[in-house]
Amino acid sequence: MIHAGSISNTDRVEPHLLRTFVTVAALGSFSAAARQLGYTQSAVSQHIAALEGDLGVALLHRRPVEPTAAGQRLLDHAGPILRRMEAARADIRRAAGEPPGKVVLGGCPLALAGRAARALAEARRSLPGLEVSVRTAARDAVVGGVALGEIDLGLVDGIVAPSDPLRLHDADFLATAPVAEEPVALALPGEHPLATRSSVRLRDLADANWLDAPGIAAPLGELRAAAGTDDLRSALRYEGGDTRTLLSLVAEGHGLLLLPASALAGVQGVRAVPVSAPRLVHRTELVHGRTLGAAVSALAAALTR
Structure with a gap:
């Protein structure tokens, strides 16, 4: 004591x-x-x-x-x-150095999918002794974990105008780098009246019911700001981090979602309709400290290549 x-x-x-x-x-x-x-x-x-x-x-x-x-x-x-x-x-x-070969990679569920998995495999091939722990969390938790040294590299995502950076809290002393941008699409049930449309405008969906899933998709508050309207209303809030569960809620008609188009490819019962206005993209960024050790630097290079 x-x-x-x-x-x-x-x-x-x-x-x-x-x-x-x-x-x-x-x-x-x-x-x-x-x-x-x-x-x-x-x-x-x-x-x-x-x-x-x-x-x-x-x-x-x-x-x-x-x-x-x-x-x-x-x-x-x-x-x-x-x-x-x-x-x-x-x-x-971090400035004093890190234990060699140990990296904690944290990320939002969609940011960790696809490209991140391939980059991780590439980094592990170039550094055979690399030990990596992967941690999934919501965006603010990932950034906070990097800031506190609990996470070495963070992958975060969000929906923004093309080439706009993400607005990140608690990132004053951190560095960020773009990883990827891709088109977004409206996720809705296959039998929805809008499912046959070639495109939609967010402003036209003010009366629709939306799923609010801040641990995976862009928070509904960000979509309201992007659409320029406060009328987008939440029908159901999903607090989890499993993308398949979230998409099953869409398929059963519990609400609409805005997601990267690649996340909706081939999903049974869900139709992806492009968003024509406003112009929006799904952006993924890498977040890390300003000083990187060899193992962290190698993984960071693979993720941003």
């Missing part, structure tokens, strides 16, 4: 105090926070007292343990501050 020493009035807000405060607020308990952080309960109390003393306000109600109004405001700031510090540590570790 870690015992806190004396804390003077000259101390200022430090990361370990913020981390203690966030943990206590999340768990609603000083003793539970102490167990999770490996401190004594007395140390946790001293950390909170030091933080409150520095800011000059009460941050936590004691019974029950929950944030005050000021504490809630601090929580809004504390998360981004702690994530930025972890990202800085990860960036420094």
Whole structure:
């Protein structure tokens, strides 16, 4: 167990105090926070007292343990501050070098399909000792994992205007590179009234029911922005990451989707109709730290070749 020493009035807000405060607020308990952080309960109390003393306000109600109004405001700031510090540590570790031959490749489900699988095989042939772990996650989780050093290379995707970069959060200290762009298509059941159309405009689909699947497809909010309308409404939200399950929901008529055309080729019960307006593409980008070791660099080169 870690015992806190004396804390003077000259101390200022430090990361370990913020981390203690966030943990206590999340768990609603000083003793539970102490167990999770490996401190004594007395140390946790001293950390909170030091933080409150520095800011000059009460941050936590004691019974029950929950944030005050000021504490809630601090929580809004504390998360981004702690994530930025972890990202800085990860960036420094990358600059200092990496264990050879070990790479964690993270990506969105559609970004990992096809090209990524082929590039991974190419990289493993050129580096026979390469050990790779593949992790699937939604876009923000992939970018966050790269920023924190939990993922070496990330493949993320989205729907944008041709040649426009993806809008990525928490990527300030990361590098990005384009991997691929391809046409998008509307996925709808084979018996849908629009299934025989040669093309569709998003604006004409304001009254349609849509599937919202942020872990796989572009979030519905992005489609609203692309279509220039707030009328696209969600009929069903899918929280998973399995593309086949998502397409089976389309085939059964639960809602429409906008996906890369290649993801819809040969899917039973689903018809792909090109989108004529606005002009949109499915874009895949590689995300990584600014310093790359040999193994990560080889895989990155294969993915962007």
